[in-house]
Amino acid sequence: MPSALPEGDPAPRDGVLPESALSGLGSRRFGLYMHVPFCVVRCGYCDFNTYTASELGDDPGASRTSYHRAVIHELNLARKVLGADAPPADTVFFGGGTPTLLTPEQFDAVLTVVRDEFGLAPDAEITTEANPDSIGADSLRRLRDSGITRISFGMQSAVPHVLATLDRTHDPERVPRVMDWAREAGFDHVSLDLIYGTPGESMADWRTSLDAALDTRPDHISAYSLIVEPGTALAQRVRRGELAAPDDDDLADKYQLADEVLGARGLAWYEVSNWARAPAARCRHNEIYWTGGDWWGAGPGAHSHVGGVRWWNVKHPAAYAARLAEDRSPAYAREILDDEVRRMERVLLELRLSDGLSLSVLDPAGVRAAARQTEAGNLEPAALDRGRAVLTCRGRLLADAVVRDLLP
Secondary structure: OEOOOOOOEEOOOOOOOOHHHHOOOOOOOEEEEEEEOEOOOOOOOOOEOOEOHHHHOOOOOOOHHHHHHHHHHHHHHHHHHHHHHOOOEEEEEEEEOOHHHOOHHHHHHHHHHHHHHOOEEEEEEEEEEEOHHHOOHHHHHHHHHHOOOEEEEEEEOOOHHHHHHOOOOOOOOHHHHHHHHHHHHOOOEEEEEEEEOOOOOOHHHHHHHHHHHHHOOOOEEEEEEOOOOOOOHHHHHHHOOOOOOOOHHHHHHHHHHHHHHHHHOOOEEEEOOEEEOOHHHOOHHHHHHHOOOEEEEEOOOOEEEEOOEEEEEOOOHHHHHHHHHOOOOOEEEEEEOOHHHHHHHHHHHHOOEOOOEEHHHOOHHHHHHHHHHHHOOOEOHHHHHOOEEOEOHHHHHOHHHHHHHHOO
């Protein structure tokens, strides 16, 4: 969850949504996101809305021991705002930060309220992110018992000097152990997150990380290029000349290697940065984001979207909890998306998927651009014949430029 918040329009104190947003509720997939902003150490590359204990102090609402009660308060508010037509949750996602700094009992308390207020779809996907050094065999079993079905570990790299540059503190040798413990605990799906393009990472280092990740037998891998975000410790080091900025050609070579290696080991891409062993292993919660579904994001800085209305909460945990203590919405601001903005976002997001984008979403100039992009080798010719725009591997590397061409 990015730390910077846009301004937007004022959000109502009670969080009420316009009738136009609520009218189609239940016809689209619905998910719940819980932002857990706590970290033991702030990683130098991270621009998410996260805090260490020393940064938060003892402000009311900023304590890990009481934080889940504020989230529960927001879930109660969400149920009231969405009303009688609120659908059961298809997905629940605990992100951060490091969600597993909360106790399994706190997870259980939040999920109990989710079940009571919304209900869960019969095959609901319930995910938590975790750091390899923030979890053990016993806590994994307890998380599984609370109802978590899917877990995603932040591996990032298997190479110690790369982890050190990223300020990651876990021992890479712990990753295979936590993967084994997760499978023994009975999680339906186990995923790993990787980062490529860290300053000083060679192609051999990246291949080492890919092989090490695959050797743990995940059924899902996310691989993201390193982005030097303004205001981070990493950005300061790059600006001072201590580290080189990521090189675009190097990033492209590493992406292509990832796609080749992961594909050869049975993981197929389904979104530009995500690969799964089978369709059932895809992250269904993220698919809600990519396909314009509805979700309510609870927690400081969390973003939500329902029926073309998007809003975002105040950032600081203490301010977030204070608003809820006053029975006030924690929303900082919101925007109502018009039809053209929603169409543009469909192009931006759906084109990233292996299923691609229906050409019917494009205007005539966009359809002509799709033909040009196919000739340039960025879109699959067979898919275009079926009325869809699907990126080739080359096109995935140039996805932003392709989108700009399709939206003249």
